Amino acid sequence: xxxxxxxxxxxxxxxxxxxxxxxxxxxxxxxxxxxxxxxxxxxxxxxxxxxxxxxxxxxxxxxxxxxxxxxxxxxxxxxxxxxxxxxxxxxxxxxxxxxxxxxxxxxxxxxxxxxxxxxxxxxxxxxxxx
Amino acid sequence: xxxxxxxxxxxxxxxxxxxxxxxxxxxxxxxxxxxxxxxxxxxxxxxxxxxxxxxxxxxxxxxxxxxxxxxxxxxxxxxxxxxxxxxxxxxxxxxxxxxxxxxxxxxxxxxxxxxxxxxxxxxxxxxxxxxxxxxxxxxxxxxxxxxxxxxxxxxxxxxxxxxxxxxxxxxxxxxxxxxxxxxxxxxxxxxxxxxxxxxxxxxxxxxxxxxxxxxxxxxxxxxxxxxxxxxxxxxxxxxxxxxxxxxxxxxxxxxxxxxxxxxxxxxxxxxxxxxxxxxxxxxxxxxxxxxxxxxxxxxxxxxxxxxxxxxxxxxxxxxxxxxxxxxxxxxxxxxxxxxxxxxxxxxxxxxxxxxxxxxxxxxxxxxxxxxxxxxxxxxxxxxxxxxxxxxxxxxxxxxxxxxxxxxxxxxxxxxxxxxxxxxxxxxxxxxxxxxxxxxxxxxxxxxxxxxxxxxxxxxxxxxxxxxxxxxxxxxxxxxxxxxxxxxxxxxxxxxxxxxxxxxxxxxxxxxxxxxxxxxxxxxxxxxxxxxxxxxxxxxxxxxxxx
Numbered sequence: 001x002x003x004x005x006x007x008x009x010x011x012x013x014x015x016x017x018x019x020x021x022x023x024x025x026x027x028x029x030x031x032x033x034x035x036x037x038x039x040x041x042x043x044x045x046x047x048x049x050x051x052x053x054x055x056x057x058x059x060x061x062x063x064x065x066x067x068x069x070x071x072x073x074x075x076x077x078x079x080x081x082x083x084x085x086x087x088x089x090x091x092x093x094x095x096x097x098x099x100x101x102x103x104x105x106x107x108x109x110x111x112x113x114x115x116x117x118x119x120x121x122x123x124x125x126x127x128x129x130x
Numbered sequence: 131x132x133x134x135x136x137x138x139x140x141x142x143x144x145x146x147x148x149x150x151x152x153x154x155x156x157x158x159x160x161x162x163x164x165x166x167x168x169x170x171x172x173x174x175x176x177x178x179x180x181x182x183x184x185x186x187x188x189x190x191x192x193x194x195x196x197x198x199x200x201x202x203x204x205x206x207x208x209x210x211x212x213x214x215x216x217x218x219x220x221x222x223x224x225x226x227x228x229x230x231x232x233x234x235x236x237x238x239x240x241x242x243x244x245x246x247x248x249x250x251x252x253x254x255x256x257x258x259x260x261x262x263x264x265x266x267x268x269x270x271x272x273x274x275x276x277x278x279x280x281x282x283x284x285x286x287x288x289x290x291x292x293x294x295x296x297x298x299x300x301x302x303x304x305x306x307x308x309x310x311x312x313x314x315x316x317x318x319x320x321x322x323x324x325x326x327x328x329x330x331x332x333x334x335x336x337x338x339x340x341x342x343x344x345x346x347x348x349x350x351x352x353x354x355x356x357x358x359x360x361x362x363x364x365x366x367x368x369x370x371x372x373x374x375x376x377x378x379x380x381x382x383x384x385x386x387x388x389x390x391x392x393x394x395x396x397x398x399x400x401x402x403x404x405x406x407x408x409x410x411x412x413x414x415x416x417x418x419x420x421x422x423x424x425x426x427x428x429x430x431x432x433x434x435x436x437x438x439x440x441x442x443x444x445x446x447x448x449x450x451x452x453x454x455x456x457x458x459x460x461x462x463x464x465x466x467x468x469x470x471x472x473x474x475x476x477x478x479x480x481x482x483x484x485x486x487x488x489x490x491x492x493x494x495x496x497x498x499x500x501x502x503x504x505x506x507x508x509x510x511x512x513x514x515x516x517x518x519x520x521x522x523x524x525x526x527x528x529x530x531x532x533x534x535x536x537x538x539x540x541x542x543x544x545x546x547x548x549x550x551x552x553x554x555x556x557x558x559x560x561x562x563x564x565x566x567x568x569x570x571x572x573x574x575x576x577x578x579x580x581x582x583x584x585x586x587x588x589x590x591x592x593x594x595x596x597x598x599x600x601x602x603x604x605x606x607x608x609x610x611x612x613x614x615x616x617x618x619x620x621x622x623x624x625x626x627x628x629x630x631x632x633x634x635x636x637x638x639x640x641x642x643x644x645x646x647x648x649x650x651x652x653x654x655x656x657x658x659x660x661x662x663x664x665x666x667x668x669x670x671x672x673x674x675x676x
Contacts, residue, residue: 001645002582002583002584002585002626002628002645003416003583003584003628004582004583004584005499005540005556005582005583005584006499007499007517007538008497008498008499048538051581051582052581073581073582
């Protein structure tokens, strides 16, 4: 296989729970009040070492958004999504920002996160009406 | 409307006079037959807005200038009679009569008269007149010295040259020649001991350069214009990759696609042409680098050690390491005497071949994933020092320069002349930077795909006029460096193409390495031009051997 291009972060790092690839820094968290199918999710200003999926229109708790799923570059597992566009003005602050599902990452203290198995219809959830 | 073909011979070209153009635009046709006497077949120039006659379909060539430079070219070629005939037939003299007199006086050595004539030419810039007079009188001075008329020479210097008030330092030099003729042998004629005046025709050449071009047509003007056109054509030729193609004046130069490697000549699957198996590294390799003399190989394990191998024996000659740290990249000094390596504490170190550590640059110099390059003069170390920045470190002058990008940098490649850097970015763009002086962005190349891997690109072809890159869509991409146009995509690999290397000795050969575990050698599509050349030093980089 080719040599994967991977950025090494410094500081308090969130990493992929399967392959430990660095994904984001604690300092880049914008909000911790988001939700997803597996429980909590955090909104990040910047995430690295990910590849993007196809653009989709998704109805979230706060309205219709254009998102792309994001995948860890090391192992390919899905770790969250990125907001490409928000259809409502109040939600525009999310554009260009990333969601990492807490269940999919290891926190800076190395801690895992036990998923709350909420059976939510429609996949991703959203929230934080900041 | 009245369109003219430029590539028809001038004798057949018929331009319509403005009278006839008006008639045609009114819908009427020209009743008179076009063919006839040779006079009718002559190029009849159009009238430009300024009233001066012009030739050519675009109306930018003034007829008088055109004829004069042709006459000049004829004289330069030695066709004196033709040149004179042209002047007569066209009624356009190459030089005005005053200038002709002037030139004759120079060649005959009538210095004083020539200075007078110079004033009659009607030059507007007083400085030019003085500088020209200076040259003429300087010649007079030297010729007098040659004839051993030192007093006359001194007189000239005092009363004629010095009052001009031009080039006082030269005046002082000249006065010293009177005293000791041998002094000037250092500056004027190193092979001779005595003062020697240069030839009068040389003086005329100097004067020609000094005087405005309208007064005296510069030497070689027509040749220069034609060369300029040819060079422009060559630079615009996107597929220009062969010295064999001679440029012709008969038609605009345009190479065909067949000059670019586009056909896979050989496909190597690993293990087929194995010479040595170099074992020893415990970790996967992050980079491989040939020594400048091609006899040794440096390999770097990922955050491990750097090993030096002898290529012919396959023996490991040395292991370079630093306790507690891992190496991430390696490179050679251009004279093959020193090894450079990036370490995972972000520093860069330099060793002699025997392992003696010479220098270490600490601080944020390199990243865990970064290439390392040394420029051809051995002075600059190049590495990625931050996500979006490349460091150009002058190790002697201790000066740092930076290339700042907006996107994350994944890899880079240095041109053979060490003047340009090709940078691969995370967002699938390749940027070309000029790294002489203040780094400047020159071009961008797009089209290939990169999402996960380090994809490498390189310079290649005749005078490195092309950029080649791997891509995650299994194609090899080739751009024309000057225009940025994508000129070829080569299918064949069945996996991501990780790196490419254009043979530095053969502009028609390219190698590519892919996730499909093969190496492909690409050559020209034309079987008859296929050459069997050893692929030496064909592959500079390995993306990583797992």
